Amino acid sequence: MSLPERQTDIGPPHYEKFLPPIVKKNYGKWAYHEVLTPGTMVHVAEGGDKLYTVRVGSPRILSTDTIREICDLAEKYCDGYLRFTTRNNVEFLLSDQKKVDPLLAELKAKKYSVGGIGPRISNIVHTQGWVHCHSACTDASGLVKAIMDELHDYFTTKALPNKVRLAVACCVNMCGAVHCSDIAVVAIHRKVPVIDDVNVGKMCEIPTTVASCPTSAIRPNPKTKSITINEEKCMYCGNCFTVCPPIEIHNPEQDGVAIVVGGKVGSLRTNPKFSKLAIPYIPNEPPRWPSTVAAIKNILDVYAANAKKHERVGEWIERVGWEDFFKLTGIPFTFQHIDDFTFMRDTMRNSAAFKY
Amino acid sequence: MGGKYKTPMLDELEKGPWPSFVTEIKKAAKRTQMADDELGQVEKSYVTKRGYWKHGGIVGVLGYGGGVIGRYSSLPDEFPGIAHFHTVRLNQPSGFFYTAEALRMIMDIWDKYGSGLTNMHGSTGDLVLLGTTTENLEPLFAEYSSRGWDLGGSGSAMRTPSCCVGQARCEWACIDTMNICNEVTQYYQDQLHRPSFPYKFKIKVAGCACDCVAAIARADLSIIGTWKDNIRIDQAEVKKYADAGMNIQAEIIDMCPTDCMSYDGKTMKINDVQCNRCMHCIAKMTKALKQGKVKGATLLVGSKAPIVVGSLLSWVVVPFIELKAPFDNLKDLADKMIEWWDDNAKPRERIGELIEVKGMRPFLEAIEMPPVPQQVREPRKDPFFFWSESDFN
Amino acid sequence: MEQTEIQEKIFAYMQQMKGKKKLKEKDIIKKIMEDTSQDKDTVKKALRAMIDVGKVMYSYGGGSSSVEIPSEEYLKEKGLI
Ligand code: HEM
Ligand code: HEM
Ligand code: HEM
Ligand code: HEM
Ligand code: SF4
Ligand code: SF4
Ligand code: SF4
Ligand code: SF4
Numbered sequence: 001m002s003l004p005e006r007q008t009d010i011g012p013p014h015y016e017k018f019l020p021p022i023v024k025k026n027y028g029k030w031a032y033h034e035v036l037t038p039g040t041m042v043h044v045a046e047g048g049d050k051l052y053t054v055r056v057g058s059p060r061i062l063s064t065d066t067i068r069e070i071c072d073l074a075e076k077y078c079d080g081y082l083r084f085t086t087r088n089n090v091e092f093l094l095s096d097q098k099k100v101d102p103l104l105a106e107l108k109a110k111k112y113s114v115g116g117i118g119p120r121i122s123n124i125v126h127t128q129g130w131v132h133c134h135s136a137c138t139d140a141s142g143l144v145k146a147i148m149d150e151l152h153d154y155f156t157t158k159a160l161p162n163k164v165r166l167a168v169a170c171c172v173n174m175c176g177a178v179h180c181s182d183i184a185v186v187a188i189h190r191k192v193p194v195i196d197d198v199n200v201g202k203m204c205e206i207p208t209t210v211a212s213c214p215t216s217a218i219r220p221n222p223k224t225k226s227i228t229i230n231e232e233k234c235m236y237c238g239n240c241f242t243v244c245p246p247i248e249i250h251n252p253e254q255d256g257v258a259i260v261v262g263g264k265v266g267s268l269r270t271n272p273k274f275s276k277l278a279i280p281y282i283p284n285e286p287p288r289w290p291s292t293v294a295a296i297k298n299i300l301d302v303y304a305a306n307a308k309k310h311e312r313v314g315e316w317i318e319r320v321g322w323e324d325f326f327k328l329t330g331i332p333f334t335f336q337h338i339d340d341f342t343f344m345r346d347t348m349r350n351s352a353a354f355k356y
Numbered sequence: 357m358g359g360k361y362k363t364p365m366l367d368e369l370e371k372g373p374w375p376s377f378v379t380e381i382k383k384a385a386k387r388t389q390m391a392d393d394e395l396g397q398v399e400k401s402y403v404t405k406r407g408y409w410k411h412g413g414i415v416g417v418l419g420y421g422g423g424v425i426g427r428y429s430s431l432p433d434e435f436p437g438i439a440h441f442h443t444v445r446l447n448q449p450s451g452f453f454y455t456a457e458a459l460r461m462i463m464d465i466w467d468k469y470g471s472g473l474t475n476m477h478g479s480t481g482d483l484v485l486l487g488t489t490t491e492n493l494e495p496l497f498a499e500y501s502s503r504g505w506d507l508g509g510s511g512s513a514m515r516t517p518s519c520c521v522g523q524a525r526c527e528w529a530c531i532d533t534m535n536i537c538n539e540v541t542q543y544y545q546d547q548l549h550r551p552s553f554p555y556k557f558k559i560k561v562a563g564c565a566c567d568c569v570a571a572i573a574r575a576d577l578s579i580i581g582t583w584k585d586n587i588r589i590d591q592a593e594v595k596k597y598a599d600a601g602m603n604i605q606a607e608i609i610d611m612c613p614t615d616c617m618s619y620d621g622k623t624m625k626i627n628d629v630q631c632n633r634c635m636h637c638i639a640k641m642t643k644a645l646k647q648g649k650v651k652g653a654t655l656l657v658g659s660k661a662p663i664v665v666g667s668l669l670s671w672v673v674v675p676f677i678e679l680k681a682p683f684d685n686l687k688d689l690a691d692k693m694i695e696w697w698d699d700n701a702k703p704r705e706r707i708g709e710l711i712e713v714k715g716m717r718p719f720l721e722a723i724e725m726p727p728v729p730q731q732v733r734e735p736r737k738d739p740f741f742f743w744s745e746s747d748f749n
Numbered sequence: 750m751e752q753t754e755i756q757e758k759i760f761a762y763m764q765q766m767k768g769k770k771k772l773k774e775k776d777i778i779k780k781i782m783e784d785t786s787q788d789k790d791t792v793k794k795a796l797r798a799m800i801d802v803g804k805v806m807y808s809y810g811g812g813s814s815s816v817e818i819p820s821e822e823y824l825k826e827k828g829l830i
Contacts, residue, residue: 004502009545018453028523064463071456084452130401134409149372252405267565421807511814551814
């Protein structure tokens with residue numbers, strides 16, 4: 001088998017090759033856009049050209065078969081052009097309005113989920129989970145599927161006060177931008193890893209293992225040719241397991257997920273915000289995580305019922321106060337909610353004015 | 357092929373209206389043993405509630421240190437098809453635009469060498485190909501690179517830059533995000549493929565403060581479009597919004613964070629010197645309000661996820677910079693930032709963390725930026741500050 | 750100094766440090782610059798040439814990248830020996 005000659009450092013192909021002619025013509029000359037339905041919008045150029053976008057959800061993990069099917073649709077309706085969004089949606093780009101309805105009809109027949117535009121939820125950004133990552137304390141894809149099934153109407157039809165951005169990270173590394181989402185799930189370990197001294201001695205480089213711990217909880221143990229962990233310093237991050245698998249961090253009965261809320265990245269109205277802890281722990285319940293799904297639905301419903309139009313989750317909570325958030329959602333407040341880490345001094349209440 | 361495993365747990369996740377990743381894995385499992393064994397192992401994880409992956413070590417294509425992530429099942433005897441299941445990051449085109457023809461070519465090659473599974477896209481932005489073996493890496497790279505597709509970054513390197521759709525389809529893009537992203541990616545090819553930094557360095561480009569790529573939350577250098585002069589108001593269009601039922605007082609005027617707008621039922625006014633360019637009014641009344649014409653970007657640095665001492669959001673270092681192709685001023689500033697970081701950082705220290713340790717002053721001096729009030733929310737509260745010799749002249 | 754001579758020094762240093770410390774590209778360049786008083790670019794070029802042919806390779810672990818001597822098993826998988 002002869003292979004073509006490899007090339008290096010050529011970088012990605014230039015994006016211009018992939019732009020539909022209408023985009024090339026009106027590049028930088030768009031005047032405004034209108035959201036037509038939860039899954040369609042039109043961008044109008046200064047000269048009057050109209051570009052229609054149809055957005056569909058995707059599970060992010062796609063087989064080559066499905067991608068080919070999407071390509072077929074793009075060829076049939078969009079002269080072969082399509083794009084993906086940062087939240088892993090697929091967007092069909094049409095310059096011919098007459099083709100929009102037939103495309104929607106075919107998407108419906110093929111059971112695609114069309115939506116995600118405007119004041120609703122969009123696709124959930126998420127990480128690899130059990131499908132593909134050694135660190136995972138839960139499965140991101142399964143959680144996303146279960147949550148999106150439950151909230152499907154908020155993707156395809158129902159409106160909310162503003163966009164709600166959801167995310168799932170399957171360990172505290174938070175490969176997605178979970179720390180700035182309206183509502184996010186982050187999976188956590190809760191127990192100090194268990195050390196298999198014999199295998200640590202055989203399989204691991206001790207200096208590397210010691211260096212892997214971000215809180216310096218690990219010390220070499222010359223007697224056992226292994227290591228010891230200072231339980232008071234360990235924050236269950238799992239880095240040591242990553243470099244030295246005989247330090248077992250997984251604990252299936254104690255691992256689970258936390259829910260954080262109120263983050264955003266845009267600067268609209270209020271500054272970008274981190275998400276803050278709402279629920280410190282819910283056990284893993286594969287395959288469909290019913291308690292986690294119900295908790296998210298509850299927070300979303302309370303937000304929808306109480307926020308003003310255009311308020312994001314975090315803006316609503318800041319207006320009413322966190323004491324009201326816990327009251328309205330019925331979520332219990334625990335020791336875990338009080339910051340005892342880097343940001344404690346910024347999070348305590350230095351005032352005698354508050355609500356009940 | 358396929359159907360080697362019973363998967364009652366995963367089958368539950370084929371129910372419901374949202375597209376199912378299980379269905380996707382099953383489709384690929386009909387054709388590849390890799391995807392079928394993947395299905396089997398994931399089912400096992402659902403039963404035992406834990407993962408079975410190992411990773412890391414030397415894996416890649418000759419000459420590169422980035423773009424391939426080693427991945428191995430920790431149960432290779434039980435699931436031999438995924439004893440190797442490496443990830444390949446293909447550098448996406450700016451803005452995630454494709455043609456069906458190009459995507460089909462990518463899929464054809466992937467079916468020849470891999471599991472048939474992908475992530476469209478990874479959180480960094482790359483087109484992620486999930487699952488191949490060490491032997492297949494060189495042929496796969498030859499096939500892709502000869503057709504114009506290169507690998508993205510991983511490890512302690514420049515990571516694949518990414519951007520929002522920008523001027524290709526958004527009226528709010530103050531800068532040409534896709535061009536900037538492409539230029540920067542090409543400029544840093546060596547640093548992208550050959551990890552020589554203390555840690556990762558990420559660049560993301562958003563066209564306006566809506567920040568559709570979350571640049572402010574997940575890039576060491578966040579580039580966000582903005583403008584300097586007055587918002588342009590089309591009063592006739594304002595009236596149309598009012599006539600269409602928008603409560604302009606409640607939805608726009610009262611929600612302006614700087615209290616700089618007014619509307620008397622006929623004319624909208626903005627006291628532009630007070631406006632902080634948050635984008636709220638423009639985003640809600642896109643036909644009536646347009647950004648000014650003096651456009652450029654704000655450069656911010658430092659964001660990262662919470663590991664180890666807590667999250668950081670990027671903060672302002674350059675309030676306004678004009679960005680015109682080929683963006684030499686941006687490349688020059690980025691070079692200075694990276695050089696300072698590379699010279700001073702400990703291994704695994706992100707640039708934001710280094711600035712926290714060393715202070716803003718040495719950083720600003722290194723990139724030759726003066727201190728300005730736009731960089732801070734408020735000045736310091738304590739009187740414990742330092743002086744250097746240069747302050748006494 | 751000939752490039753091959755620099756490369757021999759690089760390889761010897763890497764063998765000596767194997768299992769003791771994960772060497773980053775920068776660590777190697779620094780050490781060899783000291784030992785040979787060659788400039789940075791020359792050493793870097795010599796190292797990169799070794800990486801290009803797979804004499805040594807980039808590796809990943811512990812959250813950061815390093816340069817290592819590949820195992821025979823890996824070289825076989827890659828079809829290099
Ligand atoms: C009326 C207001 C807004 C409109 C019309 C709008 C429009 C859009 C559009 C067209 C996209 C797709 C971008 C792409 O093609 O990559 C997008 C994505 C995104 N927007 Fe906005 N945006 C608005 C407000 C916001 C706000 C307020 C935020 C956050 C504070 C935000 C965050 C995002 C994010 C994170 C994405 C990536 C999501 C995706 O691709 O679906 N947007 N937005
Ligand atoms: C101890 C720390 C971390 C470890 C061990 C780790 C490990 C990993 C691994 C193994 C993957 C590859 C998953 C795969 O495709 O197989 C990955 C992907 C990724 N990581 Fe991390 N990670 C860490 C921290 C972080 C942090 C702090 C961030 C964010 C700033 C981050 C962002 C990402 C992103 C964006 C990806 C691509 C993931 C995707 O597209 O799903 N990681 N990480
Ligand atoms: C070197 C720095 C400082 C010196 C020399 C200093 C000195 C003083 C003195 C002499 C008093 C009056 C004490 C008394 O009458 O009993 C005082 C009170 C106080 N200082 Fe400071 N201070 C310093 C820094 C700060 C800082 C950084 C803060 C807060 C951020 C602060 C907050 C206060 C407060 C809240 C009081 C009480 C005021 C009151 O009773 O009305 N001080 N300080
Ligand atoms: C202890 C051993 C560790 C291992 C084996 C490890 C492994 C990995 C791997 C395989 C990835 C994804 C591959 C890549 O993109 O390079 C990754 C990504 C990442 N790791 Fe680690 N990691 C470790 C420790 C850490 C630590 C201590 C931190 C933070 C202090 C960290 C932060 C990250 C981040 C931020 C990413 C993001 C990747 C992205 O943004 O694309 N890792 N790590
Ligand atoms: S969040 Fe954690 S478990 Fe999930 S992909 Fe990232 S590193 Fe892996
Ligand atoms: S889990 Fe994390 S904090 Fe705990 S010992 Fe291991 S590396 Fe250190
Ligand atoms: S960041 Fe701004 S310019 Fe870019 S797509 Fe989003 S709204 Fe448009
Ligand atoms: S951009 Fe923001 S601050 Fe400026 S006028 Fe509009 S709402 Fe007010």
